[in-house]
Amino acid sequence: MALLSCAGIRKEFGGHVVLDDLSLDVAEHQVVALIGTSGSGKSTLLRCLNLLERVDDGVITLDGEDITDPRADPDRVRRRIGMVFQSYNLFPHMTVLDNIVLAPVRVHSRAPQQARVQAREWLDRLGLADKALSYPDRLSGGQQQRVAIVRALVNEPRLLLLDEVTSALDPELVGEVLSMIRDLKESGMTMVLATHEMGFARQVADRVVFLDGGRVIESGPPERVLGDPEQARTRQFLARII
Ligand code: ADP
Ligand code: MG
Numbered sequence: 001m002a003l004l005s006c007a008g009i010r011k012e013f014g015g016h017v018v019l020d021d022l023s024l025d026v027a028e029h030q031v032v033a034l035i036g037t038s039g040s041g042k043s044t045l046l047r048c049l050n051l052l053e054r055v056d057d058g059v060i061t062l063d064g065e066d067i068t069d070p071r072a073d074p075d076r077v078r079r080r081i082g083m084v085f086q087s088y089n090l091f092p093h094m095t096v097l098d099n100i101v102l103a104p105v106r107v108h109s110r111a112p113q114q115a116r117v118q119a120r121e122w123l124d125r126l127g128l129a130d131k132a133l134s135y136p137d138r139l140s141g142g143q144q145q146r147v148a149i150v151r152a153l154v155n156e157p158r159l160l161l162l163d164e165v166t167s168a169l170d171p172e173l174v175g176e177v178l179s180m181i182r183d184l185k186e187s188g189m190t191m192v193l194a195t196h197e198m199g200f201a202r203q204v205a206d207r208v209v210f211l212d213g214g215r216v217i218e219s220g221p222p223e224r225v226l227g228d229p230e231q232a233r234t235r236q237f238l239a240r241i242i
Contacts, residue, residue: 001064003028003190004049004159009058011044011214018044019214022058026159026192031185033205033222034194037237041214042194046161049192050083063158079108082152083161086168088144090136090151096123097132100151108155115154122150126180142173146180153184160184162193178204198241202226210234 002025011019019041026032034042047053049060051067051074060068067077090099100119104110123129128146136144145165152160162181166174178200184191185204195201201208201222208225210217210233218231229235 002026002061003030003063004192005059005061006045006049007059009045009048009060010056011041011048011053012056017214019048019055022211022214022216024209024216024219026190028158028190029188030206031191031193031204033201033208034192034211035196035198035201035208035237036211040211042211043163044214045211046083046163046192046194049159050081050161051077052083075107079155080158081161082155082157082159084145084148084152084163084165086164088136088141088148088168090144090147092136095133095135096128096139096147099136099147100154103151104154110155118156119150119154122153123147126150126183140173141169142176145169145173145177149177149180149184153189158190160189160191162191162195164194164196166195166197196241198226198238210237212237 004026006022006024009019009022010017022045034045036042044053048055055068059066062080097116097119101112101115104115105112120132123132126146128143128150131139131143166177169177182204205222207219208222209219210225212233217233218225218229225234226238229238
């Protein structure tokens with residue numbers, strides 16, 4: 001059974017259909033890369049998975065549980081599905097450690113001491129141990145984004161969603177963030193990531209999904225979708241960006 005399953009997802013904004021009968025399964029430990037032009041629906045899909053947006057139709061299940069059921073508790077879902085955005089949104093007046101434990105303690109009622117111990121373990125594992133007591137403005141953009149990823153991991157989510165997490169970074173800082181994502185894949189983390197980095201998608205993804213106009217146009221192993229696409233629209237997209 002898939003860890004995450006989307007079936008027949010539709011999302012509209014003011015009559016404009018942004019996700020159209022979209023279905024997608026993600027197995028445990030799998031990494032799925034969403035690609036497609038700006039406006040194709042990548043961010044909206046990720047936001048629907050995390051219940052930041054409500055779908056208008058269709059069902060999303062996580063571990064077999066229907067999270068699109070109106071009775072599903074969004075906070076409980078977000079504890080199991082971590083999300084990282086393009087802009088890292090760290091609070092400037094709080095240390096790295098306090099930034100990481102804020103939501104687990106305030107929103108998810110975790111014991112502060114336990115959350116701090118776990119945050120330190122993650123920082124240590126991901127090469128940021130010496131930054132625990134620093135303020136965000138002392139960190140590079142790459143380090144801040146890595147802290148934002150740790151913040152999403154500290155609840156031990158079942159699934160991590162990454163929305164163009166390197167797009168706001170200077171080119172020389174992209175590598176450290178991509179390398180961290182590769183480490184997470186090695187450790188078995190299940191991830192769905194929207195990216196413009198086709199080289200990275202090819203390296204890290206088990207499956208690449210090309211979206212256009214809120215529909216899945218084609219999906220498969222990166223070598224095939226990126227190297228030998230079946231659909232004309234995928235070929236046009238790749239010809240424009242590579
Ligand atoms: P992508 O991440 O692939 O660039 P998005 O999911 O951000 O695409 O956007 C898909 C479409 O949905 C775009 O046409 C965008 O303008 C529209 N859209 C996204 N969020 C909103 C919103 N909150 N209100 C109205 N339209 C939105
Ligand atoms: Mg987007």
